[in-house]
Amino acid sequence: xxxxxxxxxxxxxxxxxxxxxxxxxxxRAHGIRTTIxxxxxxxxxxxLLRAAVDLGADAVLVAGGDGTANLAIxxxxxxxxxxxxxxxxxxxxxxxxxxxxxxxxxxAADAVIAGATRRIDLGRVTRADGSTAYFGTVLASGFDxxxxxxxxxxxxxxxxxxxxIALLAEFVRLHGxxxxxxxxxxxxxxxxxxxxxxxxxxGNGRTYGGGIPICPDADPAxxxxxxxxxxxxxxxxxxxxxxxxxxxxxxxxxxxxMARVTGVRLSSPGVTAYADGxxxxxxxxxxxxxxxxxxxxxxASA
Numbered sequence: 001x002x003x004x005x006x007x008x009x010x011x012x013x014x015x016x017x018x019x020x021x022x023x024x025x026x027x028r029a030h031g032i033r034t035t036i037x038x039x040x041x042x043x044x045x046x047x048l049l050r051a052a053v054d055l056g057a058d059a060v061l062v063a064g065g066d067g068t069a070n071l072a073i074x075x076x077x078x079x080x081x082x083x084x085x086x087x088x089x090x091x092x093x094x095x096x097x098x099x100x101x102x103x104x105x106x107x108a109a110d111a112v113i114a115g116a117t118r119r120i121d122l123g124r125v126t127r128a129d130g131s132t133a134y135f136g137t138v139l140a141s142g143f144d145x146x147x148x149x150x151x152x153x154x155x156x157x158x159x160x161x162x163x164x165i166a167l168l169a170e171f172v173r174l175h176g177x178x179x180x181x182x183x184x185x186x187x188x189x190x191x192x193x194x195x196x197x198x199x200x201x202x203g204n205g206r207t208y209g210g211g212i213p214i215c216p217d218a219d220p221a222x223x224x225x226x227x228x229x230x231x232x233x234x235x236x237x238x239x240x241x242x243x244x245x246x247x248x249x250x251x252x253x254x255x256x257x258m259a260r261v262t263g264v265r266l267s268s269p270g271v272t273a274y275a276d277g278x279x280x281x282x283x284x285x286x287x288x289x290x291x292x293x294x295x296x297x298x299x300a301s302a
Contacts, residue, residue: 001033002032002034002058002059003032003035003060003112004034004035004049004057004061005020006045006049006062006068007020007036008038008062008064008067008068019088020038021036023063026106030113032113034061035052035057042071046074049075057081058081059082059297060072061109061297062083062085062086063086066089066091066093066137066278069094069136070277073122074134076294082112083297084109084111085296086104090151090277091163091208093138093207093208095108097120097220098118098299100299112297116297117295117298118221118296119294120294120296121294122135122204122294123135125139125273125275126287127281127285128282133275136204136205137204137208137275137277138202138215139201139203139275139287140208141273141274142177142179142197142200142201143198143230144199144214145199145272145274147163147167148209149272150166151166152278161210171242176231179268180194180268181227181229182265183259183261184264186261186262193229197230200227200268202264202266203225203228206218206248208277214245215228216250216251217260225262225263226258226260227260227264228256228258230256232255264286265286266285266286
């Protein structure tokens with residue numbers, strides 16, 4: 001087997017930059033040819049990874065967070081080439097989906113060595129200009145995309161607590177945003193939602209922001225996307241809702257509406273959507289499910 005290992009030297013500000021080397025050493029010790037590639041930017045990393053795949057890599061392993069995994073997803077969606085993850089990023093929600101413990105380079109390498117895989121769906125985003133991109137975890141727009149803006153600009157703290165601090169900082173500026181949402185259900189029914197929302201979130205997986213279960217019932221392999229819409233309410237009421245969100249117990253709240261769909265269209269002026277923790281495009285956007293589009297290495301216990 002030939003493995004291309006994409007390392008993000010900036011993951012966790014480089015604190016765990018040796019994780020890629022540890023994973024590579026473990027793979028090589030088991031006779032797996034492993035080439036480490038690392039670009040100075042997302043664009044350069046993408047080009048290096050594309051070249052490795054074109055040259056015949058049998059599998060890809062990434063050392064980074066959800067954003068680094070997302071770079072690989074763009075190249076691997078629909079190819080059947082499996083992806084492994086060394087979870088050394090800030091959020092690591094996709095790695096958590098397949099049972100990989102945070103920062104465990106050896107366990108991630110062992111999953112590749114064992115060769116056990118599972119297939120999951122992806123979300124496919126179509127932008128207003130017709131360009132497309134995929135995501136594996138959650139697409140956030142509205143309040144939670146503003147939280148991502150703030151979290152990405154913060155140098156401290158590292159890890160998932162960064163999102164908690166960013167969330168609380170943005171909360172004091174919370175306000176409703178005019179949205180038009182079109183939900184496309186599996187039975188062909190179309191539902192339109194118009195009015196002010198605090199946020200509109202589309203989940204392929206359950207969690208974002210380092211484990212926040214915003215779409216608590218999402219199954220990344222069911223051929224559907226889970227949508228969570230939150231309507232405006234008083235700040236005190238929404239503040240009381242936050243602990244329920246962190247427990248994944250917010251579905252019954254009066255301000256929350258959830259739906260399971262095959263596609264959704266989101267429109268709101270001046271809102272940028274984030275997916276897998278990084279900007280993916282300005283609204284309006286269309287999001288469709290791409291069933292079983294990604295193959296992931298997963299530990300036997302996942």
